[in-house]
Amino acid sequence: MSNISRKHRQSKTRIFDRQNRCINCSFLIPKKLYDKHPVEQAPMHIVTTLRAWIFPTELSPDSIICTECYKLLQKHTNAINEESNMMSEECLPILGHRSICYPCGISISRSARTYSVPHDVKERSILLESVPLHLVSRMERVCVACWMSAYREVKRQHQHDTNHSVPNVESIGDSPDAPVPPPLPPPQSEKVLQQTPKIKSSQYRRAACTSSRCIFQNCSRSERLLIPSAIKELVLYRQKFYIPNGCRVCRYHLNQGHWNELTSELVDFTGEQFDVIMTMMERAANSYLDFSNIKIMSPHLCRYFLGLNSDQFYDLLNSIPNLVDHVPNASIALSVLLVKLKTGDSNERLATLFNKPRSTIERWMGKVKSCLNDDLIKNLLPSSK
Ligand SMILES: [Zn+2]
Ligand SMILES: [Zn+2]
Ligand SMILES: [Zn+2]
Structure with missing residues (x-):
């Protein structure tokens, strides 16, 4: 099996360390490629924009930026200088590499096989442990090696939980010569969600798990943009309203920011969603807002x-x-x-x-x-x- 898979097996959840990964797009910069840009040496205006793009991920002194992202940052900050209104329009982070397996950082644009990661499978939470916060809502597909690794970890945990009552599951796909791919996860839909046991909340509401329309009810605008995770956390923390990962928003509603107008009749949550909610609450409670700047x-x-x-x-x-x-x-x-x-x-x-x-x-x-x-x-x- 490939190098990556071996590494995966060694460190079950921490799939890859963050070294040599672009802080913005998470691309694993090849060791021999020397054109990477240490954040420490970047000019202040680049760092400021980068901070806004990757919020709530934190910069560290040894963070690096790939050349593609660095060029985008330069272009973006120049555009702001020319036309100061750009700032409010260009708000989502722009990524130098778009088809990246976020847990490990390799490019999956040319991979013949990748796995889609629905929002309510156990593998997702394991994969997310290695994904920077600002990319969590963007993770839709992963490479085969990452999926296999998460799949095995889920099996291992399940086996542990059921006190070894499921024999020999670990061996699936473990042979180095003939890896048996795990079944593709089921497509996520309300129908599937309804089959899993639910918790009914008397205080919290949630949006429907759909990416086919804007999250604001009765909105018929066609764009389906990602909702920044910082907003999701705030809406949850302040309004007791959970926005599942697949939800999308139109440009109008994204820019308006009238998130307090979100409504829904849904008050049922799966166990997985409950776990995600707890993590989001933790982040929202710890996120520091600097109103002095x-x-x-x-x-x-x-x-x-x-x-x-x-x-x-x-x-x-x-x-x-x-x-x-x-x-x-x-x-x-x-x-x-x-x-x-x-x-x-x-x-x-x-x-x-x-x-x-x-x-x-x-x-x-x-x-x-x-x-x-x-x-x-x-x-x-x-x-x-
Ligand atoms: Zn990058
Ligand atoms: Zn991967
Ligand atoms: Zn809308």
């Missing part, structure tokens, strides 16, 4: 929380220059008020989001309001200057 916040999160893009935010901030004299951080204080207006969150909830006492949050909002009043009145009435 809106420029580096992902455009989607910006819209979600503030209802504005970053340029509009800074225009507004600059129109109240007096605010800096009244609060420790004007950008954060203005954000508090905008989040309040956009989401209608209680002050208690804002206190949690901004990790400040409620009294502080209320004082800041008061200061922003009075500065808005003063400065806007000054601007409207030139004679009062």
Whole structure:
């Protein structure tokens, strides 16, 4: 069997280390290929864009970028400089290599056989352990070696769970000469989901598992874009609404960011979905939002929380220059008020989001309001200057 498969067997879940993988597209850069770009040496504007693209994956000092992604980043940042409105349009990460097996990083564009990974098979959660967070929702197919490895791991766990009551399952496909491919996973559909036991929630709702239309009900627009995982986590965490991995959104609704308008009658969850939900909650709870620097916040999160893009935010901030004299951080204080207006969150909830006492949050909002009043009145009435 190939080298890859041997490595897979050695490290059951950690299929590949992250070394020599492009931080953006996950491409495994061949050892002999020297044209890779250490993030440490990249100019600041490239790093800022990269951060937004790969959110919530974190950069580390030894992260590298493949040449294709590096060129895309350069092109993108140049385009932003020429036309500053581009930022709000080009929001999803652009990938230098598109047909990548995300767990191992090899290209599957020319592979004769690949495996599609539906959202409710056990193999998926094993495969996802080696996939960077920003690519989780994009993983649709994997290479044969990765699928086999995950398949074996599922069998192994099952065998363990049933106390060795299933004899000899491990041997399937284990012979180096004649690998027997596991059966293709069943296509995912509501019908299949209905056959597995379900948990009914009294608090949580979910969208239907379909990629054939926009997630917003009654929307007939034709684009079917991926929903950023950061948005999925926030919608789950804040609105108790679960967006399964296969769901898609049209460009209009993606840019509008009115995620609080999502509705659904579905309240049933499979065990697998429950596990995914717990992982997403953990991530959402730990993700850190930096309202002191809106420029580096992902455009989607910006819209979600503030209802504005970053340029509009800074225009507004600059129109109240007096605010800096009244609060420790004007950008954060203005954000508090905008989040309040956009989401209608209680002050208690804002206190949690901004990790400040409620009294502080209320004082800041008061200061922003009075500065808005003063400065806007000054601007409207030139004679009062
Ligand atoms: Zn890349
Ligand atoms: Zn693979
Ligand atoms: Zn739509």
